[in-house]
Amino acid sequence: MTAGPEAVRAARGEWRRSQIVDAATALLSTQGYHQMSVNDLAQEAGISVGTVYQYVKNKEDILLLVMRDILEAYRHNVPRAMEGFDDPLDRLSSGFGAYCRVVDSRRAGTILAYRESSTLAKDALSEMKSLEEETTGLLVTCLRECVEAGILHEHDSDTLAWDLTMLAHMWSLKHWHFGSRMSIDEYARLQFAVVVSAIIHQEVTTRYEYLARPLHRLR
């Protein structure tokens, strides 16, 4: 069962592109996008400039590849982590935890997304935004379900979903502060508790203590 030549080509393309993404991520974490020359990138990736341009349209395309890689990781891991939970707050917690773990696994890339999104052309930027909104949308939905289930108070779900997202990103953005003080799982649990305890119904706090235990009892 031999694969056709297009399959081979596609596979090589994937491989090359991942080489490029890896090298770019490595370089971009220590320097800015503008500081990184394509020649440097090629060297880091162990290939020639010409080869880079065989798999990438522009330098901007490299950025796009890196950012798409992160956003795709969200899009893949977050929904998967939310499957199989009947309780909406459990679901939310699991989703947020997954989100944080993706952030942790691509810290450089997350920072990049903040730093360089203005570099992207109009349509690339809106592609990125809609990918981001897709994942945030899952959190919004889940928050609404918690309200319907009587777990959380009526509130501005949009804002709180963005708060969760932002606090997850903060793990990257302020990693120089948090990295040495706690693990990503502790961080996720802590920040989840901050947001949720602000809106949880008094009556169910005990039931969900394992998720959103009052902060003063977390440690």
Added chain:
Amino acid sequence: MTAGPEAVRAARGEWRRSQIVDAATALLSTQGYHQMSVNDLAQEAGISVGTVYQYVKNKEDILLLVMRDILEAYRHNVPRAMEGFDDPLDRLSSGFGAYCRVVDSRRAGTILAYRESSTLAKDALSEMKSLEEETTGLLVTCLRECVEAGILHEHDSDTLAWDLTMLAHMWSLKHWHFGSRMSIDEYARLQFAVVVSAIIHQEVTTRYEYLARPLHRLR
């Protein structure tokens, strides 16, 4: 009482530098630091390139000037807003509000700080970090005082202070989302409530309802 020639020089320097900061801020809000050429900047400022370089060592120096301008605004406005309150939670609320208003008044600059910090040289970067920590430190102190006063539960004050800072910055970072939905004052009040209601003592909620009213009653 004539000022010496050095005083004249210093004053002119101040003036020129503020011209430069203003022009840079204007340009940087629509384009990145790397997209902004020093020629553009000079034109925007209405002076010549040569003059720019008379008051600035580098292009990086311009960035530094702009960022320092913001951080100085924090350093000046936040403490001033915290003066004259006996109650530590009132003080915290007022400080956070001031912080948010500075963020609002220099939205472009705030984004800049995230985008371009990697551009800065080592020592410039740590100067910026220590300026930022100085202001965050005020919030940390205040949170501790709230704990001592029995208003807030014992908690990780560092983390929560950074949460407050981060959520303030979020007004800039996600302004495309929030800008059209609420005013900066509503935003400040909302986010303050989120963080504080997570750790406020049950017994004092009523007393501080004007500050940290449960979210479901905020609107």
Added chain:
Amino acid sequence: MTAGPEAVRAARGEWRRSQIVDAATALLSTQGYHQMSVNDLAQEAGISVGTVYQYVKNKEDILLLVMRDILEAYRHNVPRAMEGFDDPLDRLSSGFGAYCRVVDSRRAGTILAYRESSTLAKDALSEMKSLEEETTGLLVTCLRECVEAGILHEHDSDTLAWDLTMLAHMWSLKHWHFGSRMSIDEYARLQFAVVVSAIIHQEVTTRYEYLARPLHRLR
């Protein structure tokens, strides 16, 4: 009578080279030599770059092939058109007509010869020049025969032969002007009349009216 393997190889070579010339001619008519990449050429020819380089030393070689193709067409068609005429002016007219028709059939190539001759290396250039002089030489000879036959006045045959050549090329070079106004045969007849009527003996004008009818009676 089986052909030896070298014969097979030579035949394949011919075929490949003609593929290349055809593709090159097609591309060169819409874009310049420098704008045409060897990859484009290979694609147009339906073969791979590697194969192109198996039958061609350089990119310049491709240019040479195309130009040689035109000059060979002159070398082949012009003498053939001049065969079988007793009268030297008839012969000249037929030769010039054939020359014009070759120009018309390879308009792109003719322009190319003007555009890109500076691209050719020294020896390639002189090869081209001597091929061109070979054909022009036929016209020179014929003009001289006309003089000997008492049809044309004594004149500078070299110059007039080049005039004829140049005016033939002009059909390509200014095709945007002439293309829509007359056919190639009308054009050939017109220009032939211009040159010949300048030197024809008064006494024979009537005899040759079918060839070099005074311009004012041409239409």
Added chain:
Amino acid sequence: MTAGPEAVRAARGEWRRSQIVDAATALLSTQGYHQMSVNDLAQEAGISVGTVYQYVKNKEDILLLVMRDILEAYRHNVPRAMEGFDDPLDRLSSGFGAYCRVVDSRRAGTILAYRESSTLAKDALSEMKSLEEETTGLLVTCLRECVEAGILHEHDSDTLAWDLTMLAHMWSLKHWHFGSRMSIDEYARLQFAVVVSAIIHQEVTTRYEYLARPLHRLR
């Protein structure tokens, strides 16, 4: 009477641009446009690349400058040479002579116009064409006046004007042939005679023998 700073700037611009045109003409006469790198050009002109780009938008702009220089020379010299003649055939002769002398003075540029016109963008090309047509138009008008004055037979003035133009250009295009055999003035007289004697009225040939002496009596 001091000139304003804009005047100074404009003058410098003129000077720089003429430096660039001169250097470009020199290089382009020995190599093609594509072979000429902007770095080479700058070196030849004795200035830096940066300076070149301060006075020129693109590399294509350089080509444009060179070609415009020639076409402007036609536009200036040809009408001037045609002034002050009552007789239209005298006028035509003088205009053609001037045209040929411009060709001679910018031989490299004339070849360039043939070689590189396809390199120009659409609108630049049509600017060039209309400049060329402007000058050719003068010849067309003059030919028509000769017809009206009963000097020349009714004929296709457009075609003959282009023939004159083409034959003038030929002095550049085939200079390797003609350059060593005659002067530009002899050449102009010869080619003028070729074209005109094809259409001159029998009755006036004697009158204009100084202009269009039958070719067999030219030498």
Added chain:
DNA sequence: GATGAATGAGTTTTCATTCAT
């Protein structure tokens, strides 16, 4: 002190050519 023309190192991108499969 102010100006802005000049500089040239450095960046992105292309493409002729090679060579392992």
Added chain:
DNA sequence: GATGAATGAAAACTCATTCAT
């Protein structure tokens, strides 16, 4: 013989910085 991915030298162009006026 045929393929086409890989190469890297070379080109156009930019822009931070300097310095003569």
